[in-house]
Amino acid sequence: MDQTSVLEIAREALWVILMIAGPTMMAGLFIGLIIALFQALTTIQEMTLTFVPKIVVIFVAILFFLPFMMTTIIEFSMTLFDRIATIGAPV
Numbered sequence: 001m002d003q004t005s006v007l008e009i010a011r012e013a014l015w016v017i018l019m020i021a022g023p024t025m026m027a028g029l030f031i032g033l034i035i036a037l038f039q040a041l042t043t044i045q046e047m048t049l050t051f052v053p054k055i056v057v058i059f060v061a062i063l064f065f066l067p068f069m070m071t072t073i074i075e076f077s078m079t080l081f082d083r084i085a086t087i088g089a090p091v
Contacts, residue, residue, distance in 0.1 A: 001087055016073070020072055031050075031053055031057040032050055035049060
């Protein structure tokens with residue numbers, strides 16, 4: 001296994017992490033912006049107001065995107081296992 005293969009695997013792993021975490025993080029960001037806008041419009045300056053809605057929205061987003069996340073992780077794992085088997089195979 002050479003250096004380019006290791007870098008390619010690392011790049012793919014980072015891409016998978018971004019694909020898995022992205023939708024959940026975007027949901028949290030979106031609800032945070034909505035709550036911040038609500039707080040700015042109503043002059044409510046409660047610091048703990050964002051916690052419960054963010055937790056609920058992130059939990060719902062995880063439930064909604066869980067099949068996509070599982071499929072992505074399984075496909076990456078299968079590709080990685082195939083590469084490991086190819087490296088360990090006698091030539």
